[in-house]
Amino acid sequence: MRGSGFQPLGAVNAISIGGVQRYSGGVAQADAGGNWNVTVLMPSLAPGVYLMTTTLNVAGGGIVFAWLTITERVLAAAEQFAPLGANLVRVWGYNVATQRFELYDPQASTAKN
Numbered sequence: 001m002r003g004s005g006f007q008p009l010g011a012v013n014a015i016s017i018g019g020v021q022r023y024s025g026g027v028a029q030a031d032a033g034g035n036w037n038v039t040v041l042m043p044s045l046a047p048g049v050y051l052m053t054t055t056l057n058v059a060g061g062g063i064v065f066a067w068l069t070i071t072e073r074v075l076a077a078a079e080q081f082a083p084l085g086a087n088l089v090r091v092w093g094y095n096v097a098t099q100r101f102e103l104y105d106p107q108a109s110t111a112k113n
Contacts, residue, residue: 003054006034006064014055017068018045020096045070077104 001015001023012028014021015038028038052068081088081104090105 001039002035002037003030003064004033004035006030006036008032008034010034012036012038012054014053016053016055018050047071078106081106 003012006012008030009032010030012030013024015023023038028036030036047070050068050070052066054064054066077091081091088106090103090107093102093104094100095102
């Protein structure tokens with residue numbers, strides 16, 4: 001993710017998308033021109049519009065709101081892992097939205113994705 005027009009050399013403390021925190025760092029800092037760039041973990045969000053908030057470490061605090069539009073189709077697990085073929089045994093993941101671990105097993109007759 002990238003931002004511009006921020007306080008020069010200000011730190012980015014947190015980024016939330018759809019009400020879920022995606023970045024809580026302190027390593028992202030705007031450059032002298034007020035631009036920053038940070039990598040965040042994006043969930044499998046369905047296409048739509050989501051509220052994104054960026055919390056900055058500036059005098060008096062600062063929260064910037066923006067709308068994030070996702071237009072791409074979310075792939076099912078079977079589609080995402082298809083290139084791995086028979087090399088894939090199973091995948092465990094943590095669903096931040098539900099606060100639960102999930103399993104994808106392509107060999108299971110009721111593979112859940």
